[in-house]
Structure formats: C-alpha cells, structure tokens
Amino acid sequence: MRWPALTLAVLLGAWALPGWTQAQNLDQGNVAQGFQLLDQARRSLDGPKLLQAEQIFSRCLKSEPNNPRCLYGRARANLFLYSFYSEVKKDPAKAQSCFEEAQAAANRAASLLPSNGQVHALLGRLYQVEAALHPFSSLVSTVTGESAVVSEYRRALELDPDNLEAEIGLGSYYLFAPKVAGGNRERAIKHFRRAVKLDPQDPEALTWLAVAYRESGDWEGARQSLDRALALDPSYRFARNENLRLREAENRRGGSSG
Secondary structure, eight states: OGGGGOOOGGOOOOOOOOOOOOOOOHHHHHHHHHHHHHHHHTTTHHHHHHHHHHHHHHHHHHHTOOOOHHHHHHHHHHHHHHHHIIIEEEEEOOOOHOOOOOHHHHHHHHHTTTOOOOHHHHHHHHHHHHHHHSHHHHHHHHHHSOOOOHHHHHOOOOOTTTOOOHHHHHHHHHHHSSSGOOHHHHHHHHHHHHHHHOOOOOOOHHHHHHHHHHHHHHHHHHHHHHHHHHHTTTOOOOHHHHHHHHHHHHHHHHHHHH
C-alpha cells in the first residue's frame, strides 16, 4: 500500500460547524478565534498558531467538558499538530501524543453528536491517518470488511451530501488504496471533481485532482488543475510540493520524447 504518502499536511478539510449548540458560559469570541487560527495555519502548518488554537479549545473544555464544538476544535488542532511535529519538528513521540489526543476528542464529539456529518468526516480522516501509520493491519481489516475510512466518509455524505471534506477524503482513499481494498483511480477522480464543483475556490480539492490526473497520466489536466490551485494560494504547502513532483515528471517526459 502507498498509504504512508498520505501525510496529514495534505489531508485537510473544512472548519465551519453550522447549527451546533453553543456553550452558555463560554466566551464564544475566544472559540471563534480558535477556529480562525486553525484556518490561518492549516496549510502552512504554523506551529505557534496551532498551539494557540489548541490551548483555546482546551480551556473551553476545562469549563465545559462536553462542549462538542470545542471537542471538535481540539481534535482538529491536534490533528494538525500531529502533522507539524511529524513533518516539521521531526518529533515522532510528540506527534503520536497529539494524534492520540485528536482521536480521543473526536470520539467524544461523535458520542455527543452521532448524526453530525462534520464529525464523521473528521473520524474518516483520523482512520485514514491511522491506515497510513499501520498499512498492513489496515489492509487486512479492509479485505475482511468495509474500510472504516470509507464507512465514516459515506456516513458523512449521507448526513451532509455537500460535505467537501468527505468527497476529498474518499477521493484520496480510492486513489492510493490497492485494488483489493477498493482502489480505483476513476472513482477517485470522480470524487475530486465533485469536490471542485462544491467549492471551485478550494486549492486542496484542485491539488488532489491534479495528483489524480498525474497518477492517471493526464499531464495536461494535472497542470491545469495545479496552476489553478497555486493561483488561489501560492504558498499552499501541498500544492507547492506537488508542483515540484509534476515538474520533475514533465521534465522526464520532455527528455524521453526528445
């Protein structure tokens, strides 16, 4: 399996949680600031901002342990901190601790809001990262039954048919999973196209579509999608890295054709 290539830095999603019950005794301005910090730091993996956001949600949970919005936010913050510590700081022990915190907070949020599509999409991403960390055990469980990744994303779409994160997550799963586990590039492209249709201004969806096109040998489609993503956010870490890979592939193709 190629799951280890699916790092958390490129498994990013939406933040808004419309319609959630707000806490009565909490400064909602601070919580809103926490989500704003996550949104600012989610593509660049800005460690200080991620830590500040995590602290905001942790303070919220000290006063209201069962606040689902803050549980969701804490899970998100730790999800990105996992990526920050594993990729930027190269601290696997700290990264693992953050991942476990993300799992715990997300599971608590799911127990409180079992019918919330955003929560199920988050669980799908957590299972997806876990599959990247333990590819063999993930493959065995998938062969013997439906992948937990797919189950959570499908549930998210049942609850929210326009869930951008679930569309991107399913696309990335089908793109890299082996055939025996349901891998299918055409299906992946379908999900990425759907994601781009849902939000044409989302550089993550466009970058994933570029990756899928490159993997399928559609170089023109890959370049067009990636150029659109970089035009939307020239500093986007995932898009910049994919641009390097695509340029290398384009150069190899140019050399071989010459």
